[in-house]
Amino acid sequence: MKKNINLTLKVWRQAGNREKGRLEIYSVKNISTDMSFLEMLDVLNEELTQAGKEPIAFDHDCREGICGMCGAVVNGRPHGPERGTTLCQLHMRHFSDGDELVIEPWRSRAFPVIKDLVVDRGSLDQIIIAGGYISVNTGSAPEANSVPVPQDAADRAMDAAACIGCGACVAACPNGSAMLFTAAKVSHLALLPQGKPEAARRAMRMVEKMDQLGFGNCSNITECQIE
């Protein structure tokens, strides 16, 4: 496989929430296939900065696939073409020399664009604030065997808790629904004994908040699970 590739990027540029956005075309050359997608954007931003131009704004933090900060739609796919892979963990070896990539921010009424590829995902925080917690002081960690938890319940709760709150499911959904995110947060608490007493009230409040914030309804298209 060729180690270095050249690409044409069409990147969404938008100076602010009230500004009109547009796709701008950039050529990036000599990109190592060992780079991550964000490192490829770093290279482009370095070139833009050296040419006195405005670098592309994009969100990132851990660059390890665990924090949920990064994300963009690449050729119509949130986080790009690899399943279960965040944009920071997507490597350029998955692209070919001469590829054309269209890079856009998450598109959802509930995620207003702040700048370029950066969107405001505070609406996901609002869903958590509406009920995604246990409202008692649980004190310090108890002895692990004092509350029996069936292995199956622990496994399913852990799966749900693996949601990093990136918002890709919302971007993937034609309805712009946050149902996968909300369901993950509802489930990881409701499956465990400590979360059960408030389970119904928690789910009602979080779904109500999700509706208020402008997310769409889930109609079981399951696009969110494919990404």
Ligand code: SF4
């Ligand atoms: S459920 Fe949604 S927000 Fe959570 S990790 Fe998956 S795509 Fe990201």
Ligand code: FES
């Ligand atoms: S930067 Fe943390 S998940 Fe991508």
